[in-house]
Amino acid sequence: MQGALVDAESRRNLTTARLEQLNAVAFSDLPMELAFTQVRGNGSRHIAVFEDPNCGYCKQFRRTLLEVDDITVHTFMYPMLAPDSADKVRDVWCAKDKAAAWDAWMIEGKRPATASCDAPLPQMVALGQKLRVRGTPTIIFADGTRVGGALPRAAFEERLAKVAAR
Template sequence: MKTWLSLLSFGLLSMSMAHADIQKLQQNLKTNFPDMPAKSVNSTPVKDIYEVFMGGRIVYTNDEGRYFFVGSLIDLPAQKNLTEERTQVLSAIDVKQLPLKQAIKQVKGKGERVIYLFSDPDCPYCHKLEAELAKIDNLTIYLFMFPLTSLHPEAERISRQVWCSKKPYQTWTDYTLNKKQPTGKDSCTNPIQDNIALAEKLEITGTPTLFLQDGSRIPGGMSAEDLEKRLAEIKK
């Protein structure tokens, strides 16, 4: 009985100390980086090293919060990228909160599987993703046009023209896949500025960025084969 109580007491003491260290780190981060708030601070399997999620990415530090490690934390025996796994958890969103009225909806086949895509009409990687999406059936796409005007000065105008067209998704794919310039007006009421604000709120810093039905985030392009695997995993 004494041994059991001793182990329990030690465990509670260890948890209390770890929590105290996290609180110390949180305070140090607020003091050292008041303009860059941490969304979460958690312990890691490495003693005295903590995971900090800030600016849409994971970094590692000790309780001083002064020096940081940037990169992947790997569990080599288990062959797991712990940083990647945690990033998927921490960067996920509640897709039910997305304002779908700001998106172009396209249903392919039965449309049983759903993705939410933030994309720039002049982004080369977005064009590559569109070519991959063209290979996938039984899919509903909610396309949030998100022009990165600092990189692509004409992207906002093109996005407005796509939205204002009679067949927005067809106009989108005609442009992104076939280089066919939109010819319609760009002066109708449109959600492009709202989409830019939404992307900033969701800490989307590049295009394309995908969200799946479970809220998981996929930054960058993905092959049709890999996306099919991810979609199948969600259905399980």
């Protein structure tokens, strides 16, 4: 058998449901010391997002996040796309304000100042590999479900509402 298995009565895609279950991540088990956190509004809705500094879709998603209120975003930088990704991640990690440096790069195109510190790059890469992050952005919702790729605002808000309803 090849293809998706669909419940004929409910029209529910059982293959997608099973894949979501297999790819689920225990949100509480994420090593937040490898991330930086931004809170907008009351921060009641939580996501973790894996992003590469050279990812165009990540930059698009980052702009979408500017329009979303009442959210806490835990950003895991994941240098995987280009040889200089690791340098940019290191420079952001070593910045005084990681979130501001990341947003300046991702939204405004302002490269972070070259810096040197003990950035946990090997641990960041190992985490992404362990969680089978194959592309960026990868969004992990508070219920452990994940989405690969940038979501438009309406679809993102819909997923946040679905998680809140669980």
